[in-house]
Amino acid sequence: MFERFEIGERAILIHTELNDERQRESLHEFEELAVSAGASIEDVVTSRRHSPDIKYFIGRGKAEEIAELIRAQDIELALFNSALSPSQERNLEALFQCRVLDRTGLILDIFAQRARTFEGKLQVELAQLKHLSTRLIRGWTHLERQKGGIGLRGPGETQLETDRRLLGQRIKQINKRLEKVRKQREQGRQSRRKAEVPTVALVGYTNAGKSTLFNRLTEADVYAQDQLFATLDPTLRRLDMEQTQSIILADTVGFIRHLPHDLVESFRSTLQETEQAHLLLHIIDASDDLRQDNIEAVQTVLEDIGADEVPQIQIMNKIDRLEMAPKIDVNEDGRVSRIWVSAKTGAGMDLIKQVLADYFKEQQVSGELVLAPHQGRLRALLFSIGAVQSENIDDEGLTHLQLQVAEKDLLQMVSRENISLEDVMPA
Secondary structure, eight states: OOOOOOOOSEEEEEEEEESOGGGOOOHHHHHHHHHHTTOEEEEEEEEEESSOBTTTBSOHHHHHHHHHHHHHHTOOEEEESSOOOHHHHHHHHHHHSSEEEOHHHHHHHHHHHHOOSHHHHHHHHHHHHHHHHTTOTTOOTTSOOOOSSTTOOOOHHHHHHHHHHHHHHHHHHHHHHHHHHHHHHHHHHHHHHHTTOOEEEEEEBTTSSHHHHHHHHHOOOOOOOSSTTOOOSOEEEEEOOTTSOOEEEEEOOOBOTTOOHHHHHHTHHHHHHHHTOSEEEEEEETTOTTHHHHHHHHHHHHHHTTOTTSOEEEEEEOGGGTTOOOEEEEOTTSOEEEEEOBTTTTBTHHHHHHHHHHHHHHSEEEEEEEEOGGGHHHHHHHHHTTOEEEEEEOTTSOEEEEEEEEHHHHHHHHHHTTOOHHHHSOO
């Protein structure tokens, strides 16, 4: 669609330190992103600015300096560790005479490489199209906007409108297909609720070891490598534990600082596994000096998808690098807050299984629920998830239900129906 410079692998990385801490990025992480995308890093340029330059982001002087480096080293790709506006991207490409890609575009490219399932490919394409839609202006360089003079009045405006219309149609098609996938996923969740199988979602910063831990616990063969976004598509496996019911473990996509908004929106159906989980295991690289920043980045994404209120246990992974022994930390209430393990060596896996078994044993609610005739909707919901063990109606027309159900599910239902649990469930 675009007459832009062909993308290549010989890349120069451009990292700019801004005064605004909210816009700062990690250079080391940026280098890992570039390598994960398959780039060959030929040079790295760093600079400082009080605020981004409107035209070139890095300022004209620095931009011209980099342009000389690109020509001297035969660079094919300029990667910016920042989010560029469409106009900044175009101006830099015109000056550099090579392809320019910002941090968002780089992450989208990695996701496009990693997607394997039909749903994952659709989600990546949706995010790419949304990102592309902001960069349509003057994309067709051979169809110039209207110029003066006979024979120089091109159809550029019409072509731009056509591009936008075609993009809009494709986005609608993808959204329809993803809606079908969402319904299928919801059917799967309802089936698990009916079978009273709780779900535990693994979340964490990318490359924290989620997939390796997932493979250790479930004996699965999910792709796991020491690289950013090694796995993209979600995987669910049953984990059987002694003296308690089975649970479903869900391995999800890794998070990263300033995860592109379009990606969060496009992967919302996948991330619903996280939002609707009974428990989150937050996998953290205990050996990472920036682990606290990574924890905050994950919490930000969890807030964005509405999963910040789901109960959470931190799994401090990679203790083999710290030469530590597995252990459990508890908070002031006596509940488990952290488990120190090594997914690589398998140390501490028994602790995780024991904590999960104890947790879900505690989270089950058994007892009698008394409903008035007008509360039939709640009764139907409880039957739909298989929570009712028996039912009888007394002489006053009250329905007595014997329940065994996850506490979280019961609390959500009574809250949705604006009912106080104390009023309908005797102690």
